[in-house]
Amino acid sequence: xxxxxxTQWDVxxxxxxxxxxxxxxxxxxxxxxxxHVDRNDYYGGDEAALSLSEADEWAKKHxxxxxxxxxxxxxxxxxxxxxxxxxxxxxxxxxxGYSLALAPQLLHSKSSLLPALVSSKTNDQLxxxxxxxxxxxxxxxxxxxxxxxxxxxxxxxxxxFQDATLDLKAKRSLxxxxxxxVNYEEQGDTWEEYRDKPFSSLLEDKFGLVPASHPPxxxxxxxxxxxxDTPSKFAVPRVAKYLTSIGVFGPGFGAVLPKWGGxxxxxxxxxxxxxxxxxxxxxxxxxxEVQQNDDSDMKIYLTDGEVVSSKWLAGVPQDLxxxxxxxxxxxxxxxxxxxxxxxxxxxxxxFPPTSEGGVTPAGAVIVVQPVDTAEPPVxxxxxxxxxxxxxxxxxxxxxxxxxxxxxxxGVLNHAVEALLQSVGESTEPQVLWSMHYRQRYTSxxxxxxxxxxxxxxxxxxPDLAFDDGTLGNVRLAWQRITDGDQEAFLxxxxxxxxxxxxxxx
Amino acid sequence: xxxxxxxxxxxxxxxxxxxxxxxxAVGKSSLVLRFVNNDFQPNKEPxxxxxxxxxxxxxxxxxxxxxxxxxxxxxxxxxxAPMYYRNAQSALVxxxxxxxxxxxxxxxxxxxxxxxxxxxxxxxxxxxxLDLCEDDNAEAExxxxxxxxxxxxxxxxKVSTKExxxxxxxxxxxxxxxxxxxxxxxxxxxxxxxNAIPETSLKGPRSxxxxxxxxxxxxxxxxxxxNLNARGEAGPKEGxxx
Numbered sequence: 242x243x244x245x246x247x248t249q250w251d252v253x254x255x256x257x258x259x260x261x262x263x264x265x266x267x268x269x270x271x272x273x274x275x276x277h278v279d280r281n282d283y284y285g286g287d288e289a290a291l292s293l294s295e296a297d298e299w300a301k302k303h304x305x306x307x308x309x310x311x312x313x314x315x316x317x318x319x320x321x322x323x324x325x326x327x328x329x330x331x332x333x334x335x336x337x338g339y340s341l342a343l344a345p346q347l348l349h350s351k352s353s354l355l356p357a358l359v360s361s362k363t364n365d366q367l368x369x370x371x372x373x374x375x376x377x378x379x380x381x382x383x384x385x386x387x388x389x390x391x392x393x394x395x396x397x398x399x400x401x402f403q404d405a406t407l408d409l410k411a412k413r414s415l416x417x418x419x420x421x422x423v424n425y426e427e428q429g430d431t432w433e434e435y436r437d438k439p440f441s442s443l444l445e446d447k448f449g450l451v452p453a454s455h456p457p458x459x460x461x462x463x464x465x466x467x468x469x470d471t472p473s474k475f476a477v478p479r480v481a482k483y484l485t486s487i488g489v490f491g492p493g494f495g496a497v498l499p500k501w502g503g504x505x506x507x508x509x510x511x512x513x514x515x516x517x518x519x520x521x522x523x524x525x526x527x528x529x530e531v532q533q534n535d536d537s538d539m540k541i542y543l544t545d546g547e548v549v550s551s552k553w554l555a556g557v558p559q560d561l562x563x564x565x566x567x568x569x570x571x572x573x574x575x576x577x578x579x580x581x582x583x584x585x586x587x588x589x590x591x592f593p594p595t596s597e598g599g600v601t602p603a604g605a606v607i608v609v610q611p612v613d614t615a616e617p618p619v620x621x622x623x624x625x626x627x628x629x630x631x632x633x634x635x636x637x638x639x640x641x642x643x644x645x646x647x648x649x650x651g652v653l654n655h656a657v658e659a660l661l662q663s664v665g666e667s668t669e670p671q672v673l674w675s676m677h678y679r680q681r682y683t684s685x686x687x688x689x690x691x692x693x694x695x696x697x698x699x700x701x702x703p704d705l706a707f708d709d710g711t712l713g714n715v716r717l718a719w720q721r722i723t724d725g726d727q728e729a730f731l732x733x734x735x736x737x738x739x740x741x742x743x744x745x746x
Numbered sequence: 747x748x749x750x751x752x753x754x755x756x757x758x759x760x761x762x763x764x765x766x767x768x769x770x771a772v773g774k775s776s777l778v779l780r781f782v783n784n785d786f787q788p789n790k791e792p793x794x795x796x797x798x799x800x801x802x803x804x805x806x807x808x809x810x811x812x813x814x815x816x817x818x819x820x821x822x823x824x825x826x827a828p829m830y831y832r833n834a835q836s837a838l839v840x841x842x843x844x845x846x847x848x849x850x851x852x853x854x855x856x857x858x859x860x861x862x863x864x865x866x867x868x869x870x871x872x873x874x875x876l877d878l879c880e881d882d883n884a885e886a887e888x889x890x891x892x893x894x895x896x897x898x899x900x901x902x903x904k905v906s907t908k909e910x911x912x913x914x915x916x917x918x919x920x921x922x923x924x925x926x927x928x929x930x931x932x933x934x935x936x937x938x939x940x941n942a943i944p945e946t947s948l949k950g951p952r953s954x955x956x957x958x959x960x961x962x963x964x965x966x967x968x969x970x971x972x973n974l975n976a977r978g979e980a981g982p983k984e985g986x987x988x
Binding site for chain 1: 794795796797798813815823825826828829830832833862863864865969970971972973974975976
């Protein structure tokens, strides 16, 4: 077998982003002949993890304005602090000492992806770490970063009781809210009329929480929108999901991150599992055209001119543009402005142990409040070097904000600066290297759609936490291809030669 | 073999990701089979895609659990390897000492690893099929089994130990000549790799140094790793805010 067209493929998967890779994993034991291609010469697609030199190349490729309606990334640029060799000043490490995540989404401990990774026997090739503390950064009305204040968000009942900044009445109100929110599904009448109203009005009207107490609660919702634009129907389930996730994998934390570069690592492990199952992997080849035939397999033209035939073709919309021209998105695109910063300090105070004797988190969430509450907040995910994403004594800050205006990069820089100034280190940590870019999210239909044999998978949403809908969408695609029982989705026996991991404590 | 030393007291245990690379039919899978199962299949069919196996290796003061990614050497599109050597702490690059072209391929792999893999990756260069070269294979117990396949075993060797060793030294690689068929030197390769992994790069499940805190080191636990199998039944209730 020397060329790809010697095989009658059952499934061609285009792109190695997370949704496509999860489909590859789901199909890895199906016995189907799978060809998994990616137009990039690296794995991970929109969820890739990059070394410094790969990031350089990536930024050059995505430096321009969006060229057409399918380009996901634009306006990418890299800034590097001058290396003047000042002693004691941090220096950038080896390019491959970094694994910068384009998708640093956290996973709630209750995310349905986690049990799926366990049941698909991929969990023992992955390492998950805790996202521990949540913080707020408040900048004073004049907006100066030097006056910014960092406060930790109370993570549960005990924290609330011990919080000296809250008076007794505030504590009572807060406890009342917390009791409500974890059972919100049974208490529709309490909040039904507030579903479409701002979450803050629910907090104020129903629970007597003064506006000053809203930001910590809102922070837990991880809403990319401003507080006035965050409706209760989004925030209530989200706060509940976080709070009920606390303790699932250990005390004191309710979210995890995959080591080695965010969601990229899950995608890689998923692809490996498919390769072990016999899937064929080819980088540097995309799909240029698809020809469907009524009575035989479709013909898929690859970007280098090769033609393969397959029963099914699956990918996210960006990878299938040539076969999907008819699809109109019902909703406008969402844009996020993002930055990745390498910081010259481990910022250890952001990663206190989750509990006495508990795990040391590798992640922290910082919400930088806008001065104007009508503006969207800036979220910063801090990853320590334990995440495998940077050398020791440094850390990575992933900042994002739901905007696409000319001020976006400045707003992110200001937020990172406010965080670094408020973190309370004797010498202010420096940003050694940073990359800025914009990312477009095209909304897609809920179900894998379109023609009989071309399956459109949903791209990841702009959500800051992994959206379980992605997995549900992959499951529908898997069911269409295999006609399988949904109960069997991602449930595999251990492969021969691998021992059950008996040594996990 | 590798796990023969029956440990009585629990030792710190670490996982090490190892990737096997090399031309088709040099014996990558056979080396793994010998190491993992102490077995040999004379006419093993080619590996399709890749295989994943695990095996423990007991060192005097710790246990290394190898997570072995065995790739298909005849892989046509050269796109598999990058996902295997990503974050791999060690690589075993195999050639066939009776086939000079396989050493050329091995050198390509070494160069690619040095260019693309983790900066601290431990690479071992392994010349396999030593059993086919009777002349420099002094082990008496191996002599019987070999003669049946090779007409002129004494001339089978095409890559001299000296040449390969010089290359390995130049590139700072561990170097071994092995026979997956007889088992000669196989466990030694893995033990040498286990010994060469810097302690600081060892990770869970019970890694010491990777933990990052003093408490973690003294307890011999990886203090960062969240165990998804420990999903607590009572967890959410206990931990939640109400």
